[in-house]
Amino acid sequence: MPTCAPRCGAWFGAPSYAFLQLQGQITVKHPHLLAAFLSLCVLGAVILGGVAYAHSVETEYVHTLASKNLPQKRNGIALQRLAFESPDLLPIYGSSELNIPDPYQASKIFMLYPTGFNVFTLSGDGAEPLEYLQMLADVGPGLRGKQVVISLSPQFFIEAEISEDAFRGNFSRLHAYGFALADLPPDLKARVAQRILAHRAAFNADALLVLVLQTLAQDTPLHRAAFAALFPVAKLQETLLEIQDHWAILDYIWNHPEIKPGVTRRPQDLNWSMLAAHAQPYAMHHAGNNPFGIEDTEWKTEWAAYAATHKNDTNDERFLLSLNRSHGWVDLVLLVKTLQAMGAKPLLISLPLHQSFWGYRGVSPAALAKYYDKMNALAAEQQVPVVSFQQFQNDEYFLRDPGAHMSAKGWVHYSQVLDAYFHGRALPEAVGSGH
Amino acid sequence: MLKRAQLLATTLANNAYARAVALTLFYLIILAALLVLYGKGNFSTPPFIYQGF
Numbered sequence: 001m002p003t004c005a006p007r008c009g010a011w012f013g014a015p016s017y018a019f020l021q022l023q024g025q026i027t028v029k030h031p032h033l034l035a036a037f038l039s040l041c042v043l044g045a046v047i048l049g050g051v052a053y054a055h056s057v058e059t060e061y062v063h064t065l066a067s068k069n070l071p072q073k074r075n076g077i078a079l080q081r082l083a084f085e086s087p088d089l090l091p092i093y094g095s096s097e098l099n100i101p102d103p104y105q106a107s108k109i110f111m112l113y114p115t116g117f118n119v120f121t122l123s124g125d126g127a128e129p130l131e132y133l134q135m136l137a138d139v140g141p142g143l144r145g146k147q148v149v150i151s152l153s154p155q156f157f158i159e160a161e162i163s164e165d166a167f168r169g170n171f172s173r174l175h176a177y178g179f180a181l182a183d184l185p186p187d188l189k190a191r192v193a194q195r196i197l198a199h200r201a202a203f204n205a206d207a208l209l210v211l212v213l214q215t216l217a218q219d220t221p222l223h224r225a226a227f228a229a230l231f232p233v234a235k236l237q238e239t240l241l242e243i244q245d246h247w248a249i250l251d252y253i254w255n256h257p258e259i260k261p262g263v264t265r266r267p268q269d270l271n272w273s274m275l276a277a278h279a280q281p282y283a284m285h286h287a288g289n290n291p292f293g294i295e296d297t298e299w300k301t302e303w304a305a306y307a308a309t310h311k312n313d314t315n316d317e318r319f320l321l322s323l324n325r326s327h328g329w330v331d332l333v334l335l336v337k338t339l340q341a342m343g344a345k346p347l348l349i350s351l352p353l354h355q356s357f358w359g360y361r362g363v364s365p366a367a368l369a370k371y372y373d374k375m376n377a378l379a380a381e382q383q384v385p386v387v388s389f390q391q392f393q394n395d396e397y398f399l400r401d402p403g404a405h406m407s408a409k410g411w412v413h414y415s416q417v418l419d420a421y422f423h424g425r426a427l428p429e430a431v432g433s434g435h
Numbered sequence: 436m437l438k439r440a441q442l443l444a445t446t447l448a449n450n451a452y453a454r455a456v457a458l459t460l461f462y463l464i465i466l467a468a469l470l471v472l473y474g475k476g477n478f479s480t481p482p483f484i485y486q487g488f
Contacts, residue, residue, distance in 0.1 A: 248475055
């Protein structure tokens with residue numbers, strides 16, 4: 001209980017310090033607690049002010065960042081929530097097909113908001129539906145009534161399981177906590193938690209997250225009670241990660257002064273036939289050094305070597321076996337159920353299989369057709385619209401490579417679907433409900 | 436000059452309010468340092484090239 005002893009006054013005679021002496025006569029109880037309380041108040045005010053400031057900056061920049069391949073867009077959540085709040089942005093969750101630059105990609109076609117919107121791409125190389133699920137669950141109530149596009153690569157439904165590298169390369173603790181704390185049916189959360197825990201090597205260091213997911217993975221009264229006990233500390237952890245997300249976005253914006261807020265808008269009717277007519281020769285011109293229609297550079301750097309070692313390396317039986325045992329289907333169903341539980345209006349877009357290359361590897365078109373059958377059956381069962389571009393399976397210039405990356409021609413057709421979906425028009429070749 | 440500074444320091448040290456303010460500042464500096472160290476977090480993911488074709 002520090003006080004200024006009466007003898008202090010005798011130590012100084014300078015009249016200018018007399019006020020300190022006078023105030024010192026008053027006793028301050030528990031100075032450490034008082035200081036800690038004041039410090040926390042100041043810290044709280046700084047954080048609240050900082051978050052409000054970050055939100056205003058993010059709101060200013062969200063349209064500028066919409067088409068940038070910025071990792072913090074997908075690893076964080078602030079920009080995703082803002083994208084769903086913006087009536088002129090259409091969020092698309094996908095993988096590398098959205099990242100590869102092309103003059104006809106959707107973000108270029110819609111850059112000037114010709115029909116009233118632009119795409120907001122969220123894409124990580126090898127990111128799969130289980131990762132989209134966590135991201136979208138983390139968006140929270142802002143998803144209700146909102147459109148969202150899920151871009152799917154066929155290879156995710158042919159591989160048996162997500163590789164650990166792929167999962168780790170796209171994993172975000174923030175999204176995992178966001179999913180764990182989201183308001184979703186317990187049985188759905190249990191199934192998703194089990195799937196995430198199958199890849200726990202990616203987050204084993206976060207003991208709290210492992211524990212939270214383990215309590216969710218079994219939907220029993222005991223586990224629910226354990227989850228309720230863990231909820232406050234998990235929420236605190238999520239809040240800290242969200243604050244870090246704001247900081248990371250601000251840091252990016254501050255360190256990129258060339259990025260300016262605001263976008264140019266130029267309303268215009270898009271002539272899709274004309275775009276397709278221009279894109280077709282462009283794609284052909286850039287895919288002339290191989291018999292598969294693979295983009296020239298891709299062929300030289302990657303696919304020529306791959307083709308040399310994969311001629312007739314598989315067959316229909318093995319293809320169908322892979323197709324039927326893939327966890328991709330399970331994850332896609334969980335994703336659709338999550339989106340429906342959150343009240344979103346999703347559209348699934350699957351890219352086609354590269355028929356000529358699969359044929360070279362020994363798989364027949366009849367076997368490839370099973371992929372579309374399964375996708376369409378899933379969409380019909382889950383009552384969600386899907387566009388699979390099956391009619392382009394045999395078009396060598398729709399994809400730029402067998403990895404389901406689109407060529408200029410593919411992008412034009414893909415963008416046409418996006419435009420129709422955003423404006424509520426009938427979707428070409430759509431299966432499922434809603435359109 | 437030095438004497439006056441000593442005098443001021445002594446006065447402040449014996450003033451309960453001044454000590455409370457100094458303690459608050461000390462805590463704030465610690466919190467600010469923690470904020471600078473850990474505030475931005477680490478959202479990076481390991482580089483990865485998809486090979487599942």
